[in-house]
Amino acid sequence: MPELPEVEVTRRSFADAITGASVQQVSLGKPLRWPLGCAPETLAGRRVTDVRRRGKYLLLELDGGAGGLLLMHLGMSGSLRFAPELPPPGKHDHFDLTTERGTLRLHDPRRFGAVVWVTGLDDERARKLLDGLGMEPLDEAQFDLAVFHAGLRASRAPIKQLLLAGRLVVGVGNIYASEVLHLAGIRPTAAACSIGPVRARRLHAAIRQVLERAVERGGTTLRDFASADGSAGHFQTETRVYGRQGQPCPGCGQPVQMLRQGQRSTFFCRRCQRN
Numbered sequence: 001m002p003e004l005p006e007v008e009v010t011r012r013s014f015a016d017a018i019t020g021a022s023v024q025q026v027s028l029g030k031p032l033r034w035p036l037g038c039a040p041e042t043l044a045g046r047r048v049t050d051v052r053r054r055g056k057y058l059l060l061e062l063d064g065g066a067g068g069l070l071l072m073h074l075g076m077s078g079s080l081r082f083a084p085e086l087p088p089p090g091k092h093d094h095f096d097l098t099t100e101r102g103t104l105r106l107h108d109p110r111r112f113g114a115v116v117w118v119t120g121l122d123d124e125r126a127r128k129l130l131d132g133l134g135m136e137p138l139d140e141a142q143f144d145l146a147v148f149h150a151g152l153r154a155s156r157a158p159i160k161q162l163l164l165a166g167r168l169v170v171g172v173g174n175i176y177a178s179e180v181l182h183l184a185g186i187r188p189t190a191a192a193c194s195i196g197p198v199r200a201r202r203l204h205a206a207i208r209q210v211l212e213r214a215v216e217r218g219g220t221t222l223r224d225f226a227s228a229d230g231s232a233g234h235f236q237t238e239t240r241v242y243g244r245q246g247q248p249c250p251g252c253g254q255p256v257q258m259l260r261q262g263q264r265s266t267f268f269c270r271r272c273q274r275n
Contacts, residue, residue: 002074004171005214006225006233007056008138010074012215013227014082014104015051021099022047023062029094030111033075037117037125043070048099055133055170060097068119070097071129075112081105082228104228134169137207138215143169149200152192159195159203160188160261172207175220178242178267180206182251187273188259188266194275213238241267 002010026040046064053059058080060070074080084102095106095115106113118126134151136142151168152159160181163172172180181188184206186199195203219225219233226232236243240250245258249269259266 001076001173002056002078002219002225003173003176004056004137005176005211005235006219006227007058007074008053008215009219009227009233010080011051011053011058013229013231014080017082017101018048018060018099018104019051020047020049021101023097023099025096025098027089027096027098029089029091032094032106032108032111033073033114034116036115043097043117054130054136055166057130068117069121069126071114071116071118071126072106073114073129074106075108075110075114077110077224078106078108078113079224079226080228081107081226081230132167134167137169137171137211140208143204143208145201145204148204149195149197152195152200152203155192157192158189158261159186159192160266162192163207164262164264169207171211174264174266175222175236175239175242176210176214179210179239182241182249182268182273183210185273187275188261188268190275241269243267 023043023046026043028040046062048060049063050061051058056073058072062068082102082104086103086105089096092109093105093107097104106115116125155162160177162168163177164174184203186203214220214235217233217235218227218231220235221233222236241256244256245267246255249256249272251269251272254269254271256267257270
């Protein structure tokens with residue numbers, strides 16, 4: 001599943017190219033998770049004025065009429081491609097936004113992704129999707145250490161499960177949670193409320209460090225993720241523990257362990273992550 005780094009990499013790979021472009025046509029394929037919410041032809045003639053991100057949602061801001069936003073989510077297997085020319089849509093291509101500079105296409109074999117038109121962030125549909133999201137870890141001003149520590153103290157859930165939930169901080173998906181907790185030296189099964197100020201500060205810093213590095217490396221490509229310009233990610237080549245069960249821990253040399261939490265694989269080091 002594309003996580004925050006992959007979505008941010010995707011955003012950066014086409015945002016500058018499409019911003020300012022006028023929409024010529026919108027074409028739909030098979031239904032996605034939710035309906036578009038407007039007649040596709042009503043978007044023609046509008047201009048893309050910005051491309052932002054909130055959590056794992058991309059927000060394409062359009063002018064014209066009352067304005068509005070396209071909220072785009074890649075789901076489990078989706079990816080975006082933007083190019084001056086693309087081949088005719090295939091069976092897994094379900095949304096084309098054709099502009100004077102090129103076409104933005106959503107490719108999604110499992111169709112868990114979504115493209116939803118909303119009038120603004122106060123639209124009921126936008127609030128339903130975005131209001132429950134936690135702090136943005138790549139936003140230094142928003143990712144407040146005191147608020148983060150207070151959120152840890154308020155939860156008895158295992159720390160890895162709390163990170164995955166996305167209500168305290170967004171974007172720490174399964175791969176990145178294992179990497180973050182190893183870097184911070186915290187056992188993934190530790191109760192969030194047991195993490196004191198010193199470890200909370202280490203964890204806060206580790207989240208930013210790991211996610212920023214993942215973005216620098218173009219995200220993680222385990223199967224078929226690619227950015228909108230077709231580039232694969234490379235963060236998977238430098239993971240410390242994720243997917244490395246039985247291999248030496250880079251911190252102490254002991255074999256990396258694996259356990260199951262909530263039907264997800266967790267990788268950690270018993271020596272480096274003692275509590």
